[in-house]
Amino acid sequence: MPDSIVARYALSCPAAELAKAARAVAVEQTVEVPESLITPDIEARVVAKVLDAVPAKDGGPHQVAISYDAALSGWELPRLLNLVYGNVSIQTGIRLVGLELPASFLSRFKGPNFGVAGLRRRLRVPRRPLLATALKPNGASTEEFERLASDFARAGGDLLKDDQNLCDQGLAGFAERVRRVQAAVTEANARTGGHTLYCPILCGPADELEGRVEAALGAGAEGILVPPFLLGLDSVRLLAKKHRIVLMAHPSFTGTFFSDRTHGMTPGLLLGTLFRLAGCDVSIFPNPGGRFGFSGAECAELSARLRGPLGSLAPAFPAPAGGMTFARLPDMARDYGADSVFLVGGGLLEHSKSVYDGTRAFLDAIDELVS
């Protein structure tokens, strides 16, 4: 009996056509030929098996489990994506809602380099939620970013990331800006005995990624912000494999997988399971009530997939973000608990006269919430 990858789909089709629709997914994703060309041998060895296909009682989407021979994944991320959602992505009414990966698959993945426990050790924050902010707005001068970085670090903020829109002109521009911002953070840390960690954005041509990581490391940065769907998910895994560096993941360009709740996949699978497999220590996503439309249940599933059991991979931090404010902190503490990162960008910049005061106010409030 070969190891199996079990994918669960919610299929939107008439109940009478469910068996046919489930079989169509199994065939499309493995052999992609007319039924007449499927020999008994290929049926037995290659075609995915429909484990169960029970019509929903309420007429809603039907839950179907499909079992793939894990060898068809090649034990790697690009083929896993292809296997469970490659071609059917181009159809409609097929939403990936669950994914069970066998130990033989998971054991090939290193996962987060730091994870929840490792990042807490590095930041010397044993139990409260972490506070993160972003260098913004795009277009501010490097002097302004140095000041923001210094204020946030002096006030004891945990994670400072670039806004994902920041666009340095080439590798040289990136290296110079990161060097200056990191120097501001390092100096502030030295002054206060703090441990603020800076994650510059890594988004650039494929042939420049390594150079940029080297530049960031050379400047003393210990983390990077990566947008896996702009760089390629497996390119991110390779970065995590090569460099012992904190990876914060940004969800840019992933949204069409979630916007239609009858198709695509759950945010938990993509921003949770897949990003964690690729080695992300922190996964940023839009908290309900901001400018984006994730539901509370979706964010809870995402947090569970980041922090729950996944082979021997370290748990990763959920980082709710997107229009968060001071007033939302109690809700966020209740919804996400301590092992989370509260990423507050504009809301922190707007809160007080200075970034230092805003950061202190947020940290005090967080301390109070979990004390």
Next chain:
Amino acid sequence: MPDSIVARYALSCPAAELAKAARAVAVEQTVEVPESLITPDIEARVVAKVLDAVPAKDGGPHQVAISYDAALSGWELPRLLNLVYGNVSIQTGIRLVGLELPASFLSRFKGPNFGVAGLRRRLRVPRRPLLATALKPNGASTEEFERLASDFARAGGDLLKDDQNLCDQGLAGFAERVRRVQAAVTEANARTGGHTLYCPILCGPADELEGRVEAALGAGAEGILVPPFLLGLDSVRLLAKKHRIVLMAHPSFTGTFFSDRTHGMTPGLLLGTLFRLAGCDVSIFPNPGGRFGFSGAECAELSARLRGPLGSLAPAFPAPAGGMTFARLPDMARDYGADSVFLVGGGLLEHSKSVYDGTRAFLDAIDELVS
């Protein structure tokens, strides 16, 4: 006046909120801060400009043009994706329907290595549509693939590609299978004086891509099949830059960008403009009437974006596929004209007793259609 990238969006919102919705896109994609934090200087230098936002007369989605300073793209693909569709992908009712790239951007891209004219020269097919097929079904033995490859090549087929589901076990398995299939094609070409070109699938770990390309080239292959959204779009551009090799692009994992017609982007922009920018010579997509839901108008737009003017980039071939049959050939010839690739997989395998006879029948029919 800096060079501009003009993106056109179809926004689904009440007409009375259109101006606000358009402004929200412009702010989200460039500075991502509350309006109160946008200084006049940043407004002038960084925030995208809403060029026009005219409510639709029929209540349908409203067409809006937004102009970005091209420098915000970093003149590269990952940032271009982030700039025109990164964060808004996570919202709803925002569909990218047009993209005008200035010469200063396009001139940084090499585009297809062969394009329509170059691939025609290589294949010695001056004017008719090209015939392509796939090595399938997944799970067949290498002997069966050798026979299929030999039959297709001896009959004069143009492009032979791997099924994108084929999953070799590691680099060694890939190298061995490609060597044998390419040998079958080379021998058939030598026997008939033909020019069939074989494109093995390149889908694997990021740290193995170069090794696989080298193995394919070493085996004598002159093309590869790439799934840009599994590998990362810019990783594909890098392959095209490094290797003078025919690139066929497969749309695996792209479909959520199209399934909801009020969000995402047009197939023409993604599988056309973006894949051509990355250097793909052929772009495979689902023809209407098969197992997938693209409309005739969408396929026409896609063909136009592959073959129409795009700086000095060579035109690329549209390759309609997905459940195509012999009976559909007249429609395909009418819809796509001569500069196209008819990709027939299962339909060709099913058509005749032998792949040789099927290939001959399809080629004869194609010749007749364009004579």
